[in-house]
Amino acid sequence: MVLVYIDQADQQIKKSSLEAMSYGAALAKQLGCDVAALVLGTVQDNLAELGKSGAQKVYHLKNETLNSLDVKLHSTLIANAAKNVNATVVVFANNINGKAIAPAVSVKLEAGLVTGASSLPNTENGFVVTKTVFSGKAFASIQIETPIKVIAINQNSFGVVAYDTSATVEELNIPIPTASIKITKLEKVEGEIPLTEASLVVSGGRGLKGPENWGILLDLAKSLGAATACSRPVSDTDWRPHHEHVGQTGIQIAPNLYIAIGISGAIQHLAGVNRSKTIVVINKDPEAPFFKAADYGVVGDAFEVVPALTSAILKMKSTA
Amino acid sequence: MKILVCISKTPDTTAKIAFTEGNTKFDENGVQWIINPFDEWYALVKAIELKEKDPSAIIHLVTVGTADAEPIIRKALALGGDEAIRINSNSNDSFYVAKQIATIAKEGSYDIIFTGKETIDYNSASIGSMLSAILDLPLVSLANQLDLNGNTATVRREIEGGEETCEVNLPVVISCQKGMAEQRIPNMRGIMAARSKPLKVLEPIEASATTSIKKFDIPVAKSGVKLVDPANMDELVRLLKEEAKVI
Missing domain, CATH: 3.40.50.620 (HUPs)
Structure with a gap:
């Protein structure tokens, strides 16, 4: 059995x-x-x-x-x-x-x-x-x-x-042994899709320049119904919470689609996402190593490309 | 209070991953070895923080590895810890390794046994959980915060879609991840002190391996990136929908 x-x-x-x-x-x-x-x-x-x-x-x-x-x-x-x-x-x-x-x-x-x-x-x-x-x-x-x-x-x-x-x-009717730990507080992340369960993930790196610029990424994630993630420097500087850190020393994910925005693609980051089925890289630096691991790449300014991508997705969804 | 920290030797995070002997063995040629980051940054440093609060605490480090693991243990001792134990054996089988560490843990009657959440080479995330089962102790996995109050530990841990805080009585096994402590760099005094700290070498107990590695494979590389004009995001959406079929 x-x-x-x-x-x-x-x-x-x-x-x-x-x-x-x-x-x-x-x-x-x-x-x-x-x-x-x-x-x-x-x-x-x-x-x-x-x-x-x-x-x-x-x-x-x-x-x-x-x-x-x-x-x-x-x-x-x-x-x-x-x-x-x-x-x-x-x-x-x-x-x-x-x-x-x-x-x-x-x-x-x-x-x-x-x-x-x-x-x-x-x-x-x-x-x-x-x-x-x-x-x-x-x-x-x-x-x-x-x-x-x-x-x-x-x-x-x-x-x-x-x-x-x-x-x-x-x-089954069997006796339950005594619990070994006692839960005292629960902090659910409301309204977010758990990263490890998500089939679509939008992720940001230092290229976004600061936490105040995350709005364009969140809008893109929302248009897709995607979970959000980030690179290690971003979580280390507390721009985003630790639980969003994907990479070798963060969490490893394998979504159907991973969109990396302003992430150069250090080997440690790739280790956390390289099992993704499709990888899209948006980066203004054409030499960013991430492009080598990507299926689709956009060389351009994230602050222009990301809102345009969000609009294109919304347009596609409204006509679908 | 006695704390045991489990330390594993892993290739550096930037190491080239290649295999030899007909893809049956990891190619160690030119590889830099480090303390598994989760063991070092979170498990060991947390133990050191606890000792800073309570100087009477004793920290022991344990590793299962051959003599080439000693530079790693010395580095760990340079960060902190009172003495180290190396069990002279090399195994990729988690159960075998857990059995060795459990023997040390039983003899030392530790209050807290810390592990990293996983090793970055075999990614099995299993030693902590196996230790808890062998020693019949509670396990708190993926811990990112810990406070001690007498015999009770208050631990925050990651759960699916959030975090929760729990209370657990010592002795306990705790697997540590990001948030638990901040990475430290050993200072000169620590490095000097580490040289004279005891490093015991013990022979392994008899235990049978439950698994064996038959071969390794490297994933097929991507065929190449398809670049899309930044002014034409409709095209990217079309490719994702019609070609990749992911949205």
Whole structure:
């Protein structure tokens, strides 16, 4: 059995979890076994709908205390569930929660772990999973040597597959151990799209000259429904919040579209974004190294190009 | 209070990534080695800040690596820390490495075990979480702020779409990221002092690796940038819609 951990933010199932579900379903088909989902906490989604992403069965442990991440608690419950259903592979989304929980689960199951997986394993001769290493500058093919395997699949690397089925939901009734941490304050970023989940991202660098100039970038992001990001110097000087810093020492993202404005494209920045499907670079310096990593480039003044691009997008959307 | 900081040796952020021996081994030729930035800038400096507030605190550094990791450990000791432990082994398997560090952690009964959020080479982000499971301790991941009040740590961490603050009793494992502390540069006094700080070398305990690297690949390079006239953004929108199909 392949067991897929479905995590949540704000009681909503995340897109990355649906990707993990479809990945798990494809893997189960490859291995010729069953696939089930495990949901912890209270979620507003209709769990039978997980069938549409590939689940045959959904195990649900409905308890409010499980809504926020407690690695000790979550990993214990997930490992126990995996043992109970004789899971041979446990799949996570390689997102904030999955990255934190999967290694602990692998220890509890004495399972080999691959985080940051980028495709389905090769099971012809052993069990070899490809993952991104060196911050996306290379791939490594990793053989898992243990009978049980734990895989965390990168976001935006395995698309959600539509299945025409509904899953059966089984409510689990098992006691919950005491929480190991206590949440005292929650600060949600209102109205913004989480960067790691975003399929479109607009990002700014020092070329924008100061935080007061971010309006043109925010307008562009709004016209596209994109999340916003920035380079390291921009977050280091507090022009933008730290959570927007993408790059080798910030967060790594892999959206469908990454638009870089006034970012020269230092190797450390590229490491955070080089898994993006399409990269657009807007920079007045034709020698900016970022152009070498771009699909489309505009050599020009951001203060003219960006508002013009926003207008062009709005025009396209109004006629579409 | 006793603090353990896990230190990993990684290639410099500008290092050329290439492989040898039929793409099965990282090419170390000409590579500059650094302390993994997340371990150095955030985990280690935070530990030093805690010791500055409470001089009775003891900081130990631990790394799993062969003798060529020693310059990195000395640099870490130059920043701060009382002594270092090197477990004489080289492994790319997170579980094996976590088992080695857990053995040190158990013997030292530390109050806080700090790791960086991930290493910039293998990006597994797994040592902290594995340690927490082996040692049966709570884990706070992606921490960007920490205050201590007696036996309780108040930690702010990143969550999907925001941040939250939580309270956790020591002992605890904490993985650190940006915001936790400010990068420091070792000063001459620190560098001199580091030379005489104890650096213990221990042989690894027996543990089996759960994974092995079969080969590496370099991603296919982009075919070349298509330049668009800055006066014609309608064309860029058309390309993104019709050619790239991303909007």
